[in-house]
Amino acid sequence: MRYDNPEMRELLAAEYLLGTMPRRARARFERLMRQDPGLATLVGDWAQRFSAIDRATPAEAPPARVWRRIEARIAPHSAAEAPVMAPPAQSLREALQFWRGLAVAASAVAAALIVYLAAVPGPVGPQTPRVIAVLADQGGEPEWIATAGPHSGEIAVAALRPQQAGDMRSFELWRIAGGTPRPLGLLQPQPEQSTVLSPKDLPAPGDVLAVSLEPVGGSPTGLPTGPVVSQGKIIRPL
């Protein structure tokens, strides 16, 4: 068989990697490759030689439905295992859109929303980020949402609508437990940007998350210096 000839093997591996073989020849080569690991190595070497072209190809984020379909294809078909799956960033964005829609449509007091959130599991499936708190302003309007993840020990906080801090101010998030505020970090005021925080001490149910207006860069003292503009209780553990 001509596949014994080293030069021919090299050429076939290269042509296979390049993609110039017709369909039937590709299929035949793939069968050979499975029986002959040496051929697979030759193909891998050629892939490495050309890989710089792929690195230089513009990247583009695929739509969220691709990930949902992949998840469905590899689903364990058991509810017990499903929640282990972490959401890719896109699921978070979609969940935020849902909650934003809900917040606008409901235009109810945050308390009612929190009762609703606590009562039902996430609406978009097991991969939906878990909402752990909704932060409302003085009038009871929901302004920020805090979700668990994307990784364990992390909290993602996003505005439900654009927040106006003014040029000289930043929004800072605090965790208040036992009456003592501790700084968690500065927040992005634009709804499409969520802020991921990994606090040293995990907020627990009953703690309060609060947002205050601080000088640019955050409070210089480690305690809130400006007005608290939104707050909400943690309703679920991380």
Next chain:
Amino acid sequence: MADLAQDFSSRLRQLIAKVARRDRQAFAELYDATAPQLFGVALRIIRRRDLAEEVLQESFVVVWERAGDYSAARGAPLTWLTTIVRHGAIDQLRRSASRAEDRTASEEALLALVAGEAYSADRGAELGALQRCLDELEVEPRRAVLLAYAYGLTHEELAAHLGAPIGTVKSWVRRSLARLKRCLEG
């Protein structure tokens, strides 16, 4: 720069090892870290977005099933992933029999990219080495190799696209591959 690339590679390697042990969290992270680059490659080869999405989806199902087959001997992790996507895309092309001329609209963009203006030293040594070796080829053979790699053209399609007899195109590709290998290893 090189350190960053190495950190990224070793991170991907760890994730693939976890995926082989059915770690879904690691699989989601692997997807987040690589899907945009891989989707870019799928789109480059298959112009139709719906088909490119399908290829990306099936490729990740393959990754989930075959992560255990990956080893460092098979090359850099991103190259391994890219190879799965490229092969899926090329198989899809061969099935759908879409016309080559519909897929090469951005040939100029590709040639510009590889001709050097779109990248510089910060793109890494690998691209620089490939470019140097491609530059040693003659114009038509170089176009043939690049069109085949970037857009998945067959010998027949290359012949039609470049207006050359198929035998000529085959020998261009053959000689170019041999010269590239010598040059990249030299």
